[in-house]
Amino acid sequence: MSYRINPSTKPGWIELITGCMFSGKTEEFIRRIRRYRYAKQKVIVFKPIIDQRYYEDKVASHSGMIVDSIPVASTKEMLDIINKETEKIDVIGIDEIQFFDEAVVDAVSELADQGILVIVNGLDKDYRNDAFKNVDRLLFMAEYVDKLAAICYVCGGNANRTQRIVDGVPAKKDEPLVVISANEKYEARCRHCYIKPS
Numbered sequence: 001m002s003y004r005i006n007p008s009t010k011p012g013w014i015e016l017i018t019g020c021m022f023s024g025k026t027e028e029f030i031r032r033i034r035r036y037r038y039a040k041q042k043v044i045v046f047k048p049i050i051d052q053r054y055y056e057d058k059v060a061s062h063s064g065m066i067v068d069s070i071p072v073a074s075t076k077e078m079l080d081i082i083n084k085e086t087e088k089i090d091v092i093g094i095d096e097i098q099f100f101d102e103a104v105v106d107a108v109s110e111l112a113d114q115g116i117l118v119i120v121n122g123l124d125k126d127y128r129n130d131a132f133k134n135v136d137r138l139l140f141m142a143e144y145v146d147k148l149a150a151i152c153y154v155c156g157g158n159a160n161r162t163q164r165i166v167d168g169v170p171a172k173k174d175e176p177l178v179v180i181s182a183n184e185k186y187e188a189r190c191r192h193c194y195i196k197p198s
Contacts, residue, residue, distance in 0.1 A: 012115040018124040019148035021162045022188040026061040029121040041090035045069040048099035059095045075103040097122040098132040127164035150188030159188035173197035
C-alpha cells in the first residue's frame, strides 16, 4: 500500500484488496490486519461462514498465513456482533466479501462513516470473467484500491482472470457461480490463456 495519509484526514475509510485467485489478496489482507493489531488497535475480522477451506474461525492464505476471525452467515449477524462491542472498534476486516449478501456494501460504507477503518478483500471477477457482486460496487466507493495480479498457470505471464477447472477442462457457463475450493479446481490465467465458458 503506497498511499500517504494527510494529517488532517479524519478516521474512517475503506480499503479494498482485489484481483484474481492466487494473486496474494489474503496475504496482503492478513499483513494489514497484523500491522494494526501490532499497533494495539481494536481489530475485528469477519469471514463468510461458507468458507471453511482451511479453518472454521480463521482467515488463511494459500501460503499458510492465518489470522483469527469470526465466521458469520449474513451482514446482519456481523452488524449484531459489532453493535454488542463495548470497546471502540478501530479496524474491521472482512474476508471474501463477494460471498456476503449485498447489504454488506452499505454496511461497510456506514462503518467507514462512523470513523472505522474497513479493510475488505475479494475476487473482482467470477470464473465467467464477469464482475463479482459487492466488489464491483466497492471499486468506486473505496478510498484505496489495490488490484493484484497472479502468475498465469499456463504461460507464466501476468494473470488477472480465474479459470475454474472441472474434470480437467474449463467449466461450462451453466456451472454454479460459487464453489468454495482452492487450487484443485481453479487456476489463475492471463487474458490470452483464459478460456471463456461456453
